[in-house]
Amino acid sequence: MQIRHKNLEEGVLKIVPENVDDYWTIRNIIENGDYVRSLTFRSPEDADDKIRPEGRKKQAIKLTIEVNEIEYQDFSNRLRISGEIREGKEDYIGRHHTINVEENKQLTIKKENWKKDQLERIETAVKESKKPNILVIAIEEGEATLGTIQRHGIGETTTIKSGSGKNLDGSTNKRKDFFGEINKILKRTTQTKNINNIVLAGPGFTKDDLYKYLIDKTPELKQKIVKEDTSSGGEGGIHEAIKRGAIQRIWKESRITQEANLIDKLLTEIAKNGKATYGKEEVERAIKLGAVKKLIITENTLREKRQEGTEIENLLEKTTQQGGENTVISSKFEPGEKLEALGGIAALLRFKT
Known part of the structure; x- marks a missing residue:
């Protein structure tokens, strides 16, 4: 922009x-x-x-x-x-x-x-706007999911599964066909989305074999691809690669990775009944006590509260006045979806309330 x-x-x-x-x-x-x-x-x-x-x-x-x-x-x-x-x-x-x-x-x-x-x-x-565009390929044997990384989350994904049957020459090298289909979509996405970097994620040796296949077909991809070990392929593998910091290493201050880590920290504190709270009433009470270290709210919740004419601005302002920090996170990415399930607003605290 x-x-x-x-x-x-x-x-x-x-x-x-x-x-x-x-x-x-x-x-x-x-x-x-x-x-x-x-x-x-x-x-x-x-x-x-x-x-x-x-x-x-x-x-x-x-x-x-x-x-x-x-x-x-x-x-x-x-x-x-x-x-x-x-x-x-x-x-x-x-x-x-x-x-x-x-x-x-x-x-x-x-x-x-x-x-x-x-x-x-x-x-x-x-x-x-100056950051590179990134494509993540999360692969395991027989299935791969490709998704572009955008500021507000993961863009449209494409899943490819290894087919069955024989090749035209009568062979049954399904893996070669599988890798070839991935390569086709990779080339098309790279051209249409102006992809600068590729994260190749997944468990075992399948991603290593795909890596060798891709750079054999297109040697210049070697400068664009980074590999990341994950426990699975598919969309879960993409989310795991992000959490592990694969995108962070390309986008040094990636908003997506920061949001994933922030919500993980919030959920950990909630699970152990620690220094965290959620829901508008509980967060408001914590702000009144001066306990909020970081207020976290989703884009959708912030917009809805403003349209309703509620006192959301006062909550944000009081948090800042008390030395706290306000963080607005995407509603479209997995961390935002988790926070929406908790009411769209939560807080990490200085002390338990």
């Missing part, structure tokens, strides 16, 4: 998303009531009603809308921001419009009050 202009006195940020990870960041900073401006497309209001909407020519025009709906579609990586038009062609004022967020297209966001965590998210997105 790029920041083109920043004027917090006027509440204005002009940003340029550069990839789908930036869409997720934008999704989590824009709120109902914000003003969003972008170059967009709209059919003329005086078009002949007999012409079907899909047949009308749309005009490129800059519009500002007051946001009342934000929709992010995982399956298509589309971000749509809708609301009433507040600035633009006079005939359009007050009408409903949807802005489709696109890569490399500037978006202007105006808020009455930018919150600290929202600005931190933007700065993180700017820094992480």
Whole structure:
């Protein structure tokens, strides 16, 4: 992500998303009531009603809308921001419009009050736009799962299983076919996703054999691949590779690895009835006692509480005033899912309450 202009006195940020990870960041900073401006497309209001909407020519025009709906579609990586038009062609004022967020297209966001965590998210997105793209292949005998690592978690995964039957030459070298299929998907993903690094994870010798196969076919991959021992393949193997720090060694300050370790620490403390608590009421009580060392909240919970108009801002502010730290974690990755199951908010404590 790029920041083109920043004027917090006027509440204005002009940003340029550069990839789908930036869409997720934008999704989590824009709120109902914000003003969003972008170059967009709209059919003329005086078009002949007999012409079907899909047949009308749309005009490129800059519009500002007051946001009342934000929709992010995982399956298509589309971000749509809708609301009433507040600035633009006079005939359009007050009408409903949807802005489709696109890569490399500037978006202007105006808020009455930018919150600290929202600005931190933007700065993180700017820094992480320079990090390499990573593909993890978690393999065990007969099955492999490939998944790209994104800032908000693991992207779409593909699982390949070793088939049965004979090759065209009458042989039954299923492993060669298996490795060949992995290599095909690897090449396609590397080209379309601009992959810089590959983590090859799994138990036993299967990953070592795949490594030899891949660099034999494409010697330059040797500079991109790192191996990581895990107890299993599949999506579980990808999660384990992340927890073991494979991504950390590539992204030295990986948010994903930090979140996984943080939630593991939280769950360990909860399991032994140690210095941790969870759920809004219990966390609020701990804050009142000055016991919170680190408040942890998921993106979804933070957004929901803000929309409800609850006192979540006071909890965040009090934590900071007492020398504590606020951490917002992704709701889409496994650690965030675990925290959602605990109510979406928890805390590591200085002392038991």
